[in-house]
Each structure stands twice: as C-alpha cells, then as structure tokens.
Amino acid sequence: SLIRILNGPNLNLLGQREPEIYGRATLADVERACRALGTDLGLDVSFDQTNHEGQIVDWVQESRGVAAGIIINPAALTHTSVAVLDALNMFDGPVIELHISQVHKRESFRQHSYVSQRADAVMAGFGVQGYELALRHMAHLLG
Ligand code: DQA
Numbered sequence: 001s002l003i004r005i006l007n008g009p010n011l012n013l014l015g016q017r018e019p020e021i022y023g024r025a026t027l028a029d030v031e032r033a034c035r036a037l038g039t040d041l042g043l044d045v046s047f048d049q050t051n052h053e054g055q056i057v058d059w060v061q062e063s064r065g066v067a068a069g070i071i072i073n074p075a076a077l078t079h080t081s082v083a084v085l086d087a088l089n090m091f092d093g094p095v096i097e098l099h100i101s102q103v104h105k106r107e108s109f110r111q112h113s114y115v116s117q118r119a120d121a122v123m124a125g126f127g128v129q130g131y132e133l134a135l136r137h138m139a140h141l142l143g
Helices: 027-041 053-063 075-079 082-089 129-142
Strands: 002-007 044-049 069-073 095-099 121-124
Touching: 002 027, 002 053, 002 129, 027 044, 027 129, 053 069, 053 082, 069 082, 069 129, 095 129, 121 129
Parallel strands: 002 044, 002 069, 069 095, 095 121
Antiparallel strands: none
C-alpha cells in the first residue's frame, strides 16, 4: 500500500532553518530514511513538500482512494488552515500529524492545531526521527 508523507511550508529549508529547534538533517535525509524504512516495511512511500496551502489541499484530495494512509507535517498551516483540515476530513484512511519540534513547549500560537481535529495520532518533539516512528505506526495501523 501507498503511504503519502506530506510536508508544508519552510520544511524545504530543513537543516538550515533554526537548527537549534529543527536539527541539522535535511529534508532529503529524511526522505531517504523514510524510503529505506518503507522498503523494509513493505510499504510504498511518496514524499512531498510545498510552501503552498492549495498544493497540500490538492495532494490530500488526490490521495482519496489512492493512498492507504497520510503522514503530514503541515508546518505553519497546522495552526491556520481550515482548508487542510477539510481536505483531510474527506480522506478515509489513517492520518498521522507530525511535528519535529515539541510544539507544546513553544509559543502559544503553536498550541492549537486544526489538523488534530482529524488526526488519528499526533507526534511532536521526536525530531526528524519522528518520521520513521510515524511510518512504523502507520504499518501497525494498516496491519
Ligand atoms: C513544525 C512546527 C510548526 O509550529 C512550525 O510552523 C513548523 C514546523 C514542526 O515540525 O515542528 O514549520 O510543524
């Protein structure tokens, strides 16, 4: 089965972006690790990033009937986007929301997530290792 891993705004600069918060690994490093683990788990993994809200909406819509599950780091859209939530609400499979940083010990505006209204599981503060942990949990959910 296909698992879509979707990444929102500014995650293209992972590794350069506030490394004290997000670490030194790049998004390409994360993608490589997820693809390798996907192979081990027998899952097809697609991995995408965009800085544009509508692109995330399009990708979530296109996942309907195609992907078994979605792992999403909506980045700043987590805290702002009803559109991303609405799109996820039309997707049938498991949804895992992922944040590299521990958003609950950061600024108050990061404490609320629209996406959490839909997510079956939420991870925060596991660093980039969270992506692999989320993928393992997805394999478990899909049995
Ligand atoms: C983030 C946390 C968000 O608050 C922030 O806007 C991001 C990244 C994380 O992975 O920790 O861009 O989703």
